[in-house]
Ligand SMILES: Cc1cc2nc3c(=O)[nH]c(=O)nc-3n(C[C@H](O)[C@H](O)[C@H](O)COP(=O)(O)OP(=O)(O)OC[C@H]3O[C@@H](n4cnc5c(N)ncnc54)[C@H](O)[C@@H]3O)c2cc1C
């Protein structure tokens with residue numbers, strides 16, 4: 001293994017204040033408290049530590065989630081630490097591990113490592129307008145940030161939430177979105193690409209990018225956060241730049257295939273950066289010029 005990779009893992013352990021580096025690799029057991037269907041292919045899992053206590057995460061971080069005998073995959077935390085000593089994960093059944101998760105029942109055990117990765121810069125976002133833009137499964141990590149902002153609403157100025165999904169059936173966290181749309185503390189708009197015949201839908205139709213031009217944005221006082229499928233970033237960033245936002249005021253969360261999650265295996269590199277420890281949350285000016293980042 002390349003020495004620089006070893007050093008990256010050491011730096012990461014230091015940054016987390018981990019004394020015994022092996023705890024980064026050893027899963028701890030959690031109980032599955034409840035499971036809720038979000039869409040036909042996505043479920044939400046609420047977990048608690050066997051011995052109780054907080055998970056110590058910040059919005060934007062991820063966990064390495066394992067099911068005994070099956071494997072492990074990185075999943076973003078979908079709940080804010082301000083909500084209590086539990087952790088929620090919004091998971092799409094995409095392959096081996098996530099399908100095994102979908103078969104679990106309340107009371108079953110799940111292994112977790114983490115929390116890992118960088119988080120949304122909530123301290124730097126204080127006193128600013130926030131524009132929180134997510135698409136598809138990107139609402140899972142964004143929900144952790146929205147809950148955090150809701151619980152510390154006085155710390156932030158105007159908060160606008162934009163969310164896009166393929167169709168009404170694909171919309172995640174429908175009840176909460178309804179609450180945010182009706183809430184006086186957020187401006188929230190939802191859109192879907194298409195509405196199949198016979199489906200009830202009371203929000204926008206069209207790409208998420210169409211929601212940006214009509215917004216009143218104070219570019220120097222706004223932090224925009226984007227989480228979504230890869231195709232979304234380029235077009236959303238173009239619209240934000242047209243509104244006068246510069247790359248220093250745009251935050252993105254990027255997804256790469258990961259194995260170790262701690263800067264050791266090199267699976268998740270973006271140029272010279274490791275998505276697992278330098279990200280997944282980056283300021284756009286950190287990655288805008290890196291090949292293949294956006
Ligand atoms: C930081 C981060 C946060 C994430 N958060 C979430 C989340 O909140 N919710 C969620 O549902 N998902 C999330 N994901 C995605 C999730 O980790 C992946 O979908 C993961 O592959 C699922 O594991 P699996 O074993 O179920 O699927 P796999 O069996 O790994 O298969 C999933 C898909 O990936 C393909 N694939 C597998 N390995 C590779 C590879 N090396 N190169 C290219 N393609 C490959 C497979 O062909 C298949 O189409 C996140 C990923 C990252 C990196």
Ligand code: FES
Pocket residue numbers: 257258259260261262263264265266267268269274275276277
């Ligand atoms: S270095 Fe192993 S997942 Fe990032």
